[in-house]
Amino acid sequence: MPGWLWLALATALAAQLALHAGRAVQTAGGAELEPPPGLAALRLASFGEREALARLLVLHVQSFDLDKVDYRHLVAWLRRLLELEPRSQYPLFLAARVYGESPDPARARLALDLAYQEFFVDPDRRWPWLAHAALLAKHRLGDLPLARRYASALQRHARAPDVPLWARQMEIFILEDMNELEAARIMLGGMLESGTLHDSAELRFLRQRLEELEARVSGAR
């Protein structure tokens, strides 16, 4: 092997490493979330693997920085992913559990409204997100009429046998004089008992949120 070839190989490798060392890691956090493509385009791009594409795209959407992202685009993305794969609960989980808890009431309302509108497509499977939306509307937004509207819709339309009693009587649950922590504990316990919640990652996430809530409540005292 000629020496110049070794030299060329080593130089090219060093240049490649130097190029990447000086380049910041690209994250979606700082980028702008564009509006979603049309449903037909997504179906075409999926080559029939809609379940996989929808789940990969939802991971892409959740990687954007919450403070900088345009919530109208975000909600449009979540709606489009639900159209692409209606049986996935992930977009509604993000809407109710992540984006709906935004400290900005206008942004939170956009996300909660998505959970409300999409609930009617499949009430027996999507009720947990509307239940949480009702809770957020009451405790975070302080909007009791909105919370009652969500609760009333849930009570009237969710008829599956695995819907727990507190959810079937959601309006009473909302009107009861309990704080957010107590209500969240009852919801989490009820969902565990009814078997609605079985994903370990989701359980971990919800327990973490409950701990954060407990810390915030005890800090407020």
Next chain:
Amino acid sequence: MPWATLARLVLIEARRGALPWLAVLSVLLILALAGFLSQVALTESRQLELAVMSALGRACALFLLAIQVANSVLREMNDKGLELMLTLPFARWTQYAGRLAGFVACGALLAALFAAPLLLWAGPMAVAAWALSLALEAALVAAAALFFAMSLGQLVASIAATAGLYLLARSVDSIQAIAASPLADASAAHELARWAIDAVAFLLPRLDAVTRTEWLLYGPPQPPAYLAALAGLAIYGLLLFAAGLFDFQRSSH
């Protein structure tokens, strides 16, 4: 049986080549990628793993098989091995069917390999339905790759033709939906294009109806729809076999 001997030779060649290692490496990489993605997921981590493994596993298995078929056939043609085989006292259809049987068996083994890890997350019935469907889909891809390799005689051209046919068959349903959109311009040109797309779809297999990830995520398919989808694969595979045999009989190999 001469065709069985030829099929065995095809399998031996595949085993001695890089195919087994590439297949195992692909499975490991897909497992690693799916595991990584499930760590990022906040919910539905099992579904995400299954969906990624199913989609990538299906694509990898079929791609590896198409490459193996095209490469094996064209190497045999270029080394004049095919001409030597044709001097043996076997009918031409036996030569063609034997090779195809070997590649079909190769596809079935790949389907089993890519389906096995799915048993960690999905029920055995759903995985069995998915694996059988993938094996038949692989048989169809093997028939297409053999047909194109024999008729075109070039590696890149035959792989491109196989991939083009496969991807078109996977997406033609969506293309038809776009063409039939009520918002589209109702001109004569559009109508002609729509008609042409419908005509192309008529000549393609319904690959969007087979080896579906939803079987793994939401339970095995309904038997009538499943059997109809598999029958569609078998019919199209037979069509490709007949077309390939027709071309092989009349060719000057």
